[in-house]
Amino acid sequence: MKIPWIEQTSKRSKWLIGVSGGLDSxxxxxxxxxxxxxxxVVCHLNHGLRGKESxxxxxxxxxxxxxxxxxVIAAKIDLQKHMEQNGESLETxxxxxxxxxxxxxxxxxxxxxxxxxxxxxxxxxxxxxxLMRGSLGxxxxxxxxxxxxxxxxxxxxRPLLNVRKVELADWMRLVxxxxxxxxxxxxxxxxxxxxxxxxxxxxxxISNRDVTPSLNRIAELDSNWRELxxxxxxxxxxxxxxxxLHAKALLDLPDILKKAVISAYLKARGIVGINQDLLSRxxxxxxxxxxASLNLPGGERLRRRAGRVFVEQKx
Numbered sequence: 356m357k358i359p360w361i362e363q364t365s366k367r368s369k370w371l372i373g374v375s376g377g378l379d380s381x382x383x384x385x386x387x388x389x390x391x392x393x394x395x396v397v398c399h400l401n402h403g404l405r406g407k408e409s410x411x412x413x414x415x416x417x418x419x420x421x422x423x424x425x426x427v428i429a430a431k432i433d434l435q436k437h438m439e440q441n442g443e444s445l446e447t448x449x450x451x452x453x454x455x456x457x458x459x460x461x462x463x464x465x466x467x468x469x470x471x472x473x474x475x476x477x478x479x480x481x482x483x484x485x486l487m488r489g490s491l492g493x494x495x496x497x498x499x500x501x502x503x504x505x506x507x508x509x510x511x512x513r514p515l516l517n518v519r520k521v522e523l524a525d526w527m528r529l530v531x532x533x534x535x536x537x538x539x540x541x542x543x544x545x546x547x548x549x550x551x552x553x554x555x556x557x558x559x560x561i562s563n564r565d566v567t568p569s570l571n572r573i574a575e576l577d578s579n580w581r582e583l584x585x586x587x588x589x590x591x592x593x594x595x596x597x598x599x600l601h602a603k604a605l606l607d608l609p610d611i612l613k614k615a616v617i618s619a620y621l622k623a624r625g626i627v628g629i630n631q632d633l634l635s636r637x638x639x640x641x642x643x644x645x646x647a648s649l650n651l652p653g654g655e656r657l658r659r660r661a662g663r664v665f666v667e668q669k670x
Contacts, residue, residue, distance in 0.1 A: 356526045360498070360514040361390045369394040371460050372470040373453070374420065376412040376535035379472035381419070382523040383515055385532055387470070388423045396464055400456045401431040402449060405539060412535045428460050446545055458505035467509050474515045474523065479570035480550045482577075494581070495574025519567070588615045599665040602641050613638050621651070624666045628652035640664060 372387070374380040374397050387395060397420040401413045413429055420427045438448040461467050473496055482495045498516045502509050515523070527534060543549045558566045593604040593616055600620055605613055614634040621629055621637075633652075639645050640659050648658040648667070656667045 356386060356518075356522070358386060358514050358518065360512065361386055361392075366391040366393060368468065369396065369464065369466045370468050370470050371396050371398050371457065371464065371466055373398050373400075373457065373472070374416050375399065375537070376416045377537055378523055378527065378534045379474055379477075379515065379520065381532065381534040382527055383470065383472040384420070384423070384425075385527070385530070386514075388425075393424075395425045395470075396460065396466065397425050397427045398457060398460045398469075399427060399429045400453055401429065402434040402452065403431055404434055405537070408538070412537075415535055428463065430456055430459075432456075444545075446547065454502075454504035457509060458507035461504075461507050461509055467507070469509050469511050471511060471513050472515055473513045474518050474520050475571050476520045476551070476567055478516055478574055479555065479567040480547060482570045482574045483550055483554060484546060493573045493577045495571070495577065497578065517571070584611070584615050585619075587612055588619050591616055594620075595663060597663075597665075599663040602659060602662050602664050605664070606641050610638070613641075621657075621666070624655075626651050626653060626655065626666070637664075 370387075370392065372380075372384060372395050374384055376399070384395070384397065397416065399413060399416045401409050403409060405412075413431070417427050417429060432452050434445070434448055434452060437443070437452060438445060441448065443451070457469055461469070478495045482493050485495075486493050496513060496516060498514070499510070499512050502511050540548060541552065543552055555566060591604075591608055591612060593601045593608070595601050600616070605616060608616065614631075614637075617634055617637045618629055629652075636649055637657055640647070640649055640657060641664065643659075647660065648656050651657055651666065658665060658667045
């Protein structure tokens with residue numbers, strides 16, 4: 356199987372790779388090995404949710420990775436306990452635990468490049484979920500992105516993002532390679548599983564076709580639209596020399612650009628939890644007949660003063 360990113364990328368650099376033992380990550384590991392990647396560091400996190408099955412997964416990943424000549428970093432957490440202590444959902448707790456683990460691996464090896472095995476079917480689920488949530492529109496995952504994980508900036512690459520899961524399974528069987536099956540993926544107790552096992556098959560049946568390619572095309576179109584919006588945001592040039600937003604210049608922009616500029620401004624200043632409701636309230640702040648400040652997530656405030664809009668830091 357030929358994967359463009361794998362074919363075109365230097366094989367001499369060090370990379371971290373997240374490997375669970377499942378089909379997707381094992382396929383990526385073997386594809387990279389076949390292509391000649393020498394400096395992979397296999398990162399495996401045992402969430403401790405499936406007892407002996409999880410332990411068997413860990414031993415499997417370690418055995419295969421070491422046979423291929425790769426170093427393995429393995430860790431185990433009690434995710435259930437973490438969920439109870441922090442009041443988080445399974446998906447949120449798992450994501451935060453993985454981010455912390457990958458950040459620790461990056462620090463340990465002084466390597467901020469991470470490979471993940473998300474594929475086209477994962478992308479379809481992501482687009483559908485974001486459409487349902489509304490706040491992110493139809494945004495999908497990017498093949499290459501920079502993510503902040505536990506305070507560490509990580510360059511994340513997903514080489515398989517345009518590959519279907521069935522293609523990976525067919526290739527693994529063809530070359531007689533094995534992987535571990537996670538029985539919990541068939542249990543519809545989390546959103547991702549219900550989208551994968553119920554929603555997408557139902558959409559396939561209703562439309563009488565495979566909807567995954569269409570959802571992936573939506574992600575690509577959305578990415579192109581966001582590139583144009585990012586370019587327009589930068590071209591708008593509404594910051595004054597002190598890095599504050601010029602209210603009059605901002606008011607002259609179309610509504611979608613107003614929100615895009617404000618969103619980029621808030622993100623650059625470390626504001627999290629940005630959604631459409633917050634952005635609408637920020638736009639209203641430009642109106643001089645409205646109150647001159649509003650609360651932002653994290654305790655900061657957005658303030659309008661003397662024709663400028665800026666984030667007022669906590670005292």
